[in-house]
Amino acid sequence: MVIIMKIIKTYLSLQTKKRIEVIDITDKVSKEILKSGITNGFAIIYVPHTTAAVTINEPDPALFEDIIKTYTKLVPIEGSYKHNEKYSGIPREQNAHAHILSSFIKPTVVVSIEDEKLELGTWQAILFLEFDGPRNRKVYVKVMGD
Amino acid sequence: MVIIMKIIKTYLSLQTKKRIEVIDITDKVSKEILKSGITNGFAIIYVPHTTAAVTINEPDPALFEDIIKTYTKLVPIEGSYKHNEKYSGIPREQNAHAHILSSFIKPTVVVSIEDEKLELGTWQAILFLEFDGPRNRKVYVKVMGD
Amino acid sequence: MVIIMKIIKTYLSLQTKKRIEVIDITDKVSKEILKSGITNGFAIIYVPHTTAAVTINEPDPALFEDIIKTYTKLVPIEGSYKHNEKYSGIPREQNAHAHILSSFIKPTVVVSIEDEKLELGTWQAILFLEFDGPRNRKVYVKVMGD
Numbered sequence: 001m002v003i004i005m006k007i008i009k010t011y012l013s014l015q016t017k018k019r020i021e022v023i024d025i026t027d028k029v030s031k032e033i034l035k036s037g038i039t040n041g042f043a044i045i046y047v048p049h050t051t052a053a054v055t056i057n058e059p060d061p062a063l064f065e066d067i068i069k070t071y072t073k074l075v076p077i078e079g080s081y082k083h084n085e086k087y088s089g090i091p092r093e094q095n096a097h098a099h100i101l102s103s104f105i106k107p108t109v110v111v112s113i114e115d116e117k118l119e120l121g122t123w124q125a126i127l128f129l130e131f132d133g134p135r136n137r138k139v140y141v142k143v144m145g146d
Numbered sequence: 147m148v149i150i151m152k153i154i155k156t157y158l159s160l161q162t163k164k165r166i167e168v169i170d171i172t173d174k175v176s177k178e179i180l181k182s183g184i185t186n187g188f189a190i191i192y193v194p195h196t197t198a199a200v201t202i203n204e205p206d207p208a209l210f211e212d213i214i215k216t217y218t219k220l221v222p223i224e225g226s227y228k229h230n231e232k233y234s235g236i237p238r239e240q241n242a243h244a245h246i247l248s249s250f251i252k253p254t255v256v257v258s259i260e261d262e263k264l265e266l267g268t269w270q271a272i273l274f275l276e277f278d279g280p281r282n283r284k285v286y287v288k289v290m291g292d
Numbered sequence: 293m294v295i296i297m298k299i300i301k302t303y304l305s306l307q308t309k310k311r312i313e314v315i316d317i318t319d320k321v322s323k324e325i326l327k328s329g330i331t332n333g334f335a336i337i338y339v340p341h342t343t344a345a346v347t348i349n350e351p352d353p354a355l356f357e358d359i360i361k362t363y364t365k366l367v368p369i370e371g372s373y374k375h376n377e378k379y380s381g382i383p384r385e386q387n388a389h390a391h392i393l394s395s396f397i398k399p400t401v402v403v404s405i406e407d408e409k410l411e412l413g414t415w416q417a418i419l420f421l422e423f424d425g426p427r428n429r430k431v432y433v434k435v436m437g438d
Contacts, residue, residue: 005151005297007332007437009406040153042190042288044334044402048413050350057249058196062228066242067249070221075362082354096358103349103359103397103419105249110190110256110402112288114155119286121194127249140411142334142404145153151297186299188336188434203395204342208374212388213395216367251395256336256402258434260301265432267340273395291299 008036008143016052016133020072022064023128025054025139030118032141039116041145047107048140051098051132054109059125071131075100098131105129113145154182154289162198162279166218168210169274171200171285176264178287185262187291193253194286197244197278200255205271217277221246244277251275259291300328300435308344308425312364314356317346317431318417322410324433331408333437339399340432343390343424346401351417363423367392390423397421405437 012028029045047054057063077097087093109126112119118126128139158174175191193200203209223243233239255272258265264272274285302324306315321337339346349355369389379385401418404411410418420431 005438009404042290044404046404046411048411048416050348050413050415055249055252056196056254057245060229060232060245062232063242063245066227066229067246070225070246071250074220074366079362081358083352083358086352086354096355099349099352099355100359100362103347104363105252106347106397106401107413107416108348108402109252110254112155112190112192112286119192119194119288121196121253123196124194124253140404142411144334146151188436201395201398202342202400203391206375206378206391208378209388209391212373212375213392216371216392217396220366251398255398256400258301258336258338258432265338265340265434267342267399269342270340270399292297 004146005144006038006146008038010036011138011140014128014137016130016135016137018133020068021130021133022067024059024125025128026125029126029141033113033118033143034116036143038113038143038145041113041143043111043113044142045109045126046140048138050102051095052137053102053105053107053129055105055127055129056109056124057127058123071101095132101131150292151290152184152292154184156182157284157286160283162276162281162283164279166214167276167279168213170205170271171274172271175272175287179259179264179289180262182289184259184289184291187259187289189257189259190288191255191272192286194284196248197241198283199248199251199253199275201251201273201275202255202270203273204269217247241278247277296438297436298330298438300330302328303430303432306420306429308422308427308429310425312360313422313425314359315420316351316417317420321418321433325405325410325435326408328435330405330435330437333405333435335403335405336434337401337418338432340430342394343387344429345394345397345399345421347397347419347421348401348416349419350415363393387424393423
């Protein structure tokens with residue numbers, strides 16, 4: 001299929017509520033895809049922050065607890081971190097764990113679009129990972145296709 | 147170079163054989179790229195499952211053992227997981243470890259295509275990561291370019 | 293916006309200096325984007341190696357130390373690895389930790405381009421992760437857009 005390429009840039013905002021939190025943003029992202037008018041192509045879902053990330057998995061609240069427990073067991077909030085020492089006395093900068101988790105999981109996923117919809121598997125959802133909230137966060141959604 | 151964009155969607159199937167397994171799917175993905183007829187562009191290789199993932203590394207069976215051992219040391223199969231409690235009694239749902247690993251590694255990679263081939267480094271292969279098999283699995287391959 | 297698609301392939305080289313090292317390559321990548329002449333689209337930043345990776349985070353040297361310490365705590369350099377046994381006696385191949393970290397973090401990120409610039413958040417930088425240096429390394433930059 002030969003297509004005329006379109007590129008649409010949009011974004012969504014969210015207010016996180018907890019220090020560490022998993023938030024299902026599938027509906028919000030889907031709305032941006034629909035608004036773009038692009039029916040076939042792909043979307044880059046991108047978090048422009050260094051203490052958050054985005055991933056894909058099942059939107060099960062019980063699983064969200066397991067994810068948070070496991071992530072913070074692997075990269076503890078309370079640790080001996082040079083970044084936290086450097087900014088000691090600044091409460092908002094005691095967040096090396098969040099940077100490290102974000103560097104590990106990364107702030108972006110690329111998802112195919114078919115028939116104006118994110119082509120996710122049956123159990124998949126787009127999950128925003130807050131590692132240092134509560135904060136106002138943005139997610140860029142760049143859509144390319146026809 | 148100005149190109150006429152094409153978008154081809156295809157997928158491959160595989161039957162995994164073990165609970166946790168690393169499978170080199172480079173040849174299968176390469177065949178889909180060739181079939182697409184696209185010579186220059188990129189491919190989104192996407193696993194539509196929440197208990198598997200895809201990555202890139204050397205296809206060395208000894209390394210596959212190390213990967214499996216390390217991943218399951220970091221995220222043990224037998225752990226105290228809310229997701230498993232919620233579905234206690236359902237053997238097929240005792241898989242929180244698989245969801246967590248999938249959320250960490252994520253179900254997608256994007257690879258450049260040049261001359262109808264995946265532009266991988268010398269030692270690189272596309273690796274399917276099964277975390278909760280054996281199961282029938284699909285991998286979407288979306289190819290864009292000219 | 294309807295666009296004529298262009299695809300430009302380029303790459304950058306770097307010489308790493310340490311066994312494990314985090315290197316900010318944002319400026320180098322940005323130069324390749326500018327050279328491509330593409331103003332709006334996206335870039336695939338891709339490491340064609342199996343013992344390195346690429347991620348996005350804050351370019352803070354104190355944080356780099358925390359990242360290295362945490363990564364090698366999770367996946368120790370000195371461990372009991374089949375890959376290292378298989379190549380025992382070959383010093384350059386005692387690098388299972390590097391393969392495993394690379395398989396976990398993966399060798400690629402996709403970033404949007406707007407106005408000839410990588411659309412990074414305020415604190416974000418493109419970080420090359422060396423897990424088995426010092427080595428000569430390449431990073432592919434594939435740019436698509438108009």
